[in-house]
Amino acid sequence: MVDWTAVDLALADIESDRDRATCQRLSLDYAHFSPILWPQLQDRAADRVLYPRSEADLLAIARVCVQEQIPLTVRGAATGNYGQCTPLHGGLLVDLTAFDQIVWQRESRLRVQAGAKLAAIDRALRPSRWELRWAPSTYRTATIGGFFAGGSGGIGSITYGQLRDRGNLLGAKVLTLEAEPRFVELQGEAVQAINHAYGCTGLITELEIPLAPAYDWQECMVNFPSWAAALDFAQAIAEADGLIKKMVCVLADPIPSFCKALKDSWQTGESAVLLLLTEPSLEGATAIASELGGRISWQRSPQDQPLFTLMEQSWNHTTLHARSVDPVWTYLQMLLPLGEEAQFIRHIQQDWGNNLLWHLELIRSHGQVRVAALPLVRFEGRDRLQQLTDQLTAAGAILFDPHTYCLEDGGMKQIDLQQLTFKEQVDPQGLFNPGKMRAWREKYGDRTV
Ligand SMILES: Cc1cc2nc3c(=O)[nH]c(=O)nc-3n(C[C@H](O)[C@H](O)[C@H](O)COP(=O)(O)OP(=O)(O)OC[C@H]3O[C@@H](n4cnc5c(N)ncnc54)[C@H](O)[C@@H]3O)c2cc1C
Numbered sequence: 151m152v153d154w155t156a157v158d159l160a161l162a163d164i165e166s167d168r169d170r171a172t173c174q175r176l177s178l179d180y181a182h183f184s185p186i187l188w189p190q191l192q193d194r195a196a197d198r199v200l201y202p203r204s205e206a207d208l209l210a211i212a213r214v215c216v217q218e219q220i221p222l223t224v225r226g227a228a229t230g231n232y233g234q235c236t237p238l239h240g241g242l243l244v245d246l247t248a249f250d251q252i253v254w255q256r257e258s259r260l261r262v263q264a265g266a267k268l269a270a271i272d273r274a275l276r277p278s279r280w281e282l283r284w285a286p287s288t289y290r291t292a293t294i295g296g297f298f299a300g301g302s303g304g305i306g307s308i309t310y311g312q313l314r315d316r317g318n319l320l321g322a323k324v325l326t327l328e329a330e331p332r333f334v335e336l337q338g339e340a341v342q343a344i345n346h347a348y349g350c351t352g353l354i355t356e357l358e359i360p361l362a363p364a365y366d367w368q369e370c371m372v373n374f375p376s377w378a379a380a381l382d383f384a385q386a387i388a389e390a391d392g393l394i395k396k397m398v399c400v401l402a403d404p405i406p407s408f409c410k411a412l413k414d415s416w417q418t419g420e421s422a423v424l425l426l427l428t429e430p431s432l433e434g435a436t437a438i439a440s441e442l443g444g445r446i447s448w449q450r451s452p453q454d455q456p457l458f459t460l461m462e463q464s465w466n467h468t469t470l471h472a473r474s475v476d477p478v479w480t481y482l483q484m485l486l487p488l489g490e491e492a493q494f495i496r497h498i499q500q501d502w503g504n505n506l507l508w509h510l511e512l513i514r515s516h517g518q519v520r521v522a523a524l525p526l527v528r529f530e531g532r533d534r535l536q537q538l539t540d541q542l543t544a545a546g547a548i549l550f551d552p553h554t555y556c557l558e559d560g561g562m563k564q565i566d567l568q569q570l571t572f573k574e575q576v577d578p579q580g581l582f583n584p585g586k587m588r589a590w591r592e593k594y595g596d597r598t599v
Pocket residue numbers: 179180223224225226227228229230231233234235246264265285286287288291292293294295296297298299300301302303304305347348349350352353354355465466467470583
């Protein structure tokens with residue numbers, strides 16, 4: 151049993167929330183996108199939420215966790231989709247948003263504190279004409295620490311691939327939960343131990359990352375009479391090496407009608423491609439659009455009043471908008487079979503019709519343009535969802551299950567021995583975000599439960 155009076159006394163100098171309702175609210179993220187995950191997570195809550203402001207605060211928290219064997223889960227902005235920051239076994243939820251400073255910038259290399267918000271980082275970098283390589287569509291609220299610990303990629307992945315690709319993370323400073331907690335510095339390949347580990351392998355206080363040249367991104371929406379024509383166009387844009395782009399997103403009919411911002415630029419039956427391109431690239435894109443029968447239905451340059459941005463209509467914001475129209479929609483995540491994308495969609499569509507609406511994001515993966523899909527799925531029960539995922543897998547898609555909080559069963563696909571070995575060193579009691587890492591659970595059980 152944890153002696154909470156002693157814990158509160160030991161951490162009395164650190165701002166905290168203790169009442170159950172607040173702790174529960176702050177413990178939840180966007181797992182409600184999944185009707186499978188939500189019932190498993192909605193009642194989970196930390197016992198305390200703490201707001202450290204210094205490394206000394208963090209060390210004090212870590213010492214108490216080790217002494218009292220209390221789970222420690224990190225909270226960035228809690229925009230994750232799989233309950234990543236939801237403590238399964240209570241304990242302390244540590245909010246890192248006070249750690250929001252840029253430590254240094256050296257040309258295209260940035261050292262930044264983990265609680266900094268992505269949009270704020272880009273704003274600060276702007277005068278230097280560098281920017282972050284990617285943004286999740288939650289870039290306005292999400293933190294850089296939460297993005298690397300819990301995200302996978304997003305706007306920018308068409309050029310720079312996924313966060314876990316080599317070269318995308320250069321270094322990190324991490325707090326351990328060893329017998330005597332300390333900060334360790336990771337560089338080179340060692341840094342992969344904390345990349346997309348849901349905070350199970352340490353609390354990241356600083357990240358070192360490479361930057362991208364900043365452009366004045368132009369946004370445009372191009373409509374087509376069919377999803378197949380929209381996909382052809384998106385692939386042509388993605389593969390045109392002379393066009394500099396940050397986002398190529400396909401929303402098949404009728405998905406644009408779910409997005410308030412797009413509705414007026416869309417006609418019934420149309421599928422849309424949402425693009426972020428440099429100004430000189432617009433000419434080439436316009437030429438390809440007219441060759442393939444597309445019409446530019448909306449356009450914005452950075453000088454225009456930003457009433458909305460296409461970035462917030464893409465990636466999982468599409469799911470958000472669909473669910474705000476009808477919460478029956480949930481989603482899946484997958485890579486479509488290379489070179490057979492259109493046939494694949496046609497084949498699946500025969501059985502699933504309007505119960506499955508195709509939202510595609512083009513990304514770069516292992517040197518090739520790949521079509522990632524986050525299709526909207528009308529939820530008709532767990533069995534039916536399983537039937538669909540089985541069929542998609544059998545047809546050649548690689549699924550990344552968004553209906554699990556388990557690290558390896560979602561995006562990772564397999565046990566990462568480097569992460570497990572690192573966790574054994576820095577968290578021998580298994581206190582960081584317990585229950586999320588299958589590799590640990592299978593070897594040691596949930597020791598803190
Ligand atoms: C509408 C919507 C759209 C989204 N679009 C995208 C997208 O385009 N691409 C994408 O990849 N994701 C996307 N996501 C998921 C999520 O928004 C991002 O991954 C985001 O970057 C998470 O950041 P956060 O600060 O909210 O992290 P949180 O949700 O707070 O945390 C995520 C995970 O990281 C851990 N963590 C947080 N900070 C640290 C730290 N400093 N040290 C160690 N562990 C830490 C947490 O414990 C948790 O396990 C989307 C989610 C929603 C709801």
